[in-house]
Amino acid sequence: MEILSHLDFSTALNELTPELWQGLLIALEATVGGFVLAVILSVLLAVGRLSKYKFLRGILVVLLEIVRGTPLLVQLVYMFYVVPLLVSLIVQFFIPNYQFQLNPLLAGILGLGINYGCYLSEVVRAAILSIDKGQTEAALALGYTRRQALWSIVIPQATRQAIPVFGNYLIMMIKDTSLLAFITVNELLLRTQAYASQTFLTIESYTILAIAYLILSLPLSQIVRLLEKRSSKHA
Template identity: 55%
Template sequence: MELHFDKAFATLGPSLWQGIGIVVYITLFGFALALVVALLLAIGKLSRNKVLTRILSLFIELIRGTPLLVQFFYIYYVIPVLLNSVASLAGYATNVQFKPATCGIIGFAINYGCYMSEVIRAAILAIDYGQREAGLALGFSEKQVLFRFIIPPAIRNSVPVFGNYLVMMIKDTSLLAMISVQELLLRTKTYASQTFLTVEAYTILALFYLVISIPLSQLSKIVERKLKQVG
């Protein structure tokens, strides 16, 4: 079997570079929102309100117990139908539709936010109780102690895990091909079906993922070392 990597890279390469832009865009926004969701869920689960903690625990288990791809489908196909149905019952004619990239960002924010919330919660519980007492002794309120003395070191201690989640999110963007996001996998699949250069196309795709994920992994390790020096 004769392979044509030069031809495949010359024609598929430019398209994949454009796809990287979409992958980075969705990943950065999705990860940033996931951090916000994770922090809110972690703080909520640590509250003294038992009803709130049970609701949040149920929500987290629901998200963690279903595949990310199913969640993308639900956000993309089901939620617009539900919103349009509710609006119709209220007497309004609507045609709510979500852009595929928007669904990807929302899906990543919710899914990864639930997973990272447990990381943050565990990191908060691992902080020495004396820091809380010292903050209260200095006249700070409970909220001020939480956001000034507890959360910052907890986030810093969670950075290595967050780095792993970021790399995982990069690779999970391939799932977005199923809801028509023009990321790397969908572009490669389209090209391979048109040219029949299957081996070349998917090998190049794997290399492109490595080009993104390996530098991110190394950057995460560098940040981790820097934070340890600061700590």
């Protein structure tokens, strides 16, 4: 009870809010960049999984198993700390003493995009397979090639079907941007940690942080529900 009597939410809110605004902008930048990359990768991976080339399908299956079988945090740390070392070692065969560095935010965007792209690829692949094959046959009859039919007719429809699921993954990605604190991205969590360690307003700081994530995710959740209702009506 003595701890509760010393809580100072008003001070924490006034002092932490400007920091959270700046962290929010970085988190949104990481989310937008990561999600755009994830959507592009998901379509490419899904098309690759449906390819007639067995070797390509095998490589993609191995890639998907590696990404889905390891934690996102480990992938982010690997992207930020290990990948630059590997690139430097390879390039040093051609350019001595070359040192490659990866911006923390860029590393976070790449890590989020690759991770979510692999998961979303299964969503896109299932959506592509759900499209009536008669549409492809009709396109071929009209003079389309199989590639043109896939990219002009099938994939646009499959992407529209997958939009509600994409929305759920977008909400997850916004919350997962908190993991970027572990690779020194100065987003919401890292700023809150720094403030709490300086002021010792631990309960107040992390409570405000949790509320900030709720304010971000709840409106998006409602939008996703509306999209799901609209898609079910048009199904």
